[in-house]
Amino acid sequence: MSYKPTLPANDFTLYGETFSSRFLLGTALYASPQLMRDSIVRSRAEIVTLGLRRQNPADRSGDAIWQFIQESGCRLLPNTAGCKSVKEAVTLAEMSREIFDTDWIKLEVVGDDYNLQPDPFGLVEASGILIKKGFKVLPYCTDDLILCKRLLDVGCQVLMPWGAPIGTGQGLLNRYNLHTLRERIRDIPMIIDAGLGAPSQAAEAMEMGFDGILLNTAVAKAHNPPLMAEAFADAIDAGRKAYSAGLMQKRQTASPSTPTIGQPFWHQQ
């Protein structure tokens, strides 16, 4: 009898769209467009992020990336990376909506150049403006509970708290905050976005009950990006299964797993 493992049936639904993969992959930093394409395939991702930058008419180098992204059939999640003000982020979101023909936006408002930490005040303000304009906002935010609640107040239906600053590969830096977020915000999809460096970290986030993982650098900068993409996909699936299965409680003292009754070589003195 063959056993076919399946993931728990509960859906991963973002703004009314349901996905079978909980892995969202970025499309920047790959050594070649082909490596990006192969990484998307091996990641099993159904959503990819991408951006907008100034166009030099003579430079066609980005064309292959765009062509491969389109061919992937993935849902597009354009970002407002690099925007430092509400106005910049709103304008870039409007440009993204037109060019990609989607009202989904990964909203980034950068508050500091050193760690690219999201500006919480700008993020809430820009989210409110964009939601009023009909956007479906997926905000890249910190793990601050009150910020996340304010984002929900203005109408965000998905949250994307950081694991660590973008591109650092440091993993889940503030487990207390992340646990608290999950504890206090139960029924809103939350995706850990940025800062992960290893599949084990992604698995841990999923074991904590987060709904999905978004990353880019950890795959793009691996020696073998497509293989790393698959490793993350497997880890995310494993973490989700573990969460659904229910982890055991930790305890301080050892407890034998093999029965103690019938232990040989023990004789009453």
Place this chain on the structure above:
Amino acid sequence: MINISLNNEPQTIADKILLSEALSQWGLEGTKIAVAINGEFVPRSTYGERRLEAGDLIDIVKPVGGG
């Protein structure tokens, strides 16, 4: 002729030229781009109405890989 900025590069172009005509001159007509002027989004449907003026700061963007 007027001076404008195109993606932070100085450019000289005919006074009161339509954005649609300017895009054509720059070889961008019909390509996958989006435009903002002076920090404001300019919808594609208005390219044929918008006239460029001296000092306009024009941003033209295209898709790139992103995280």
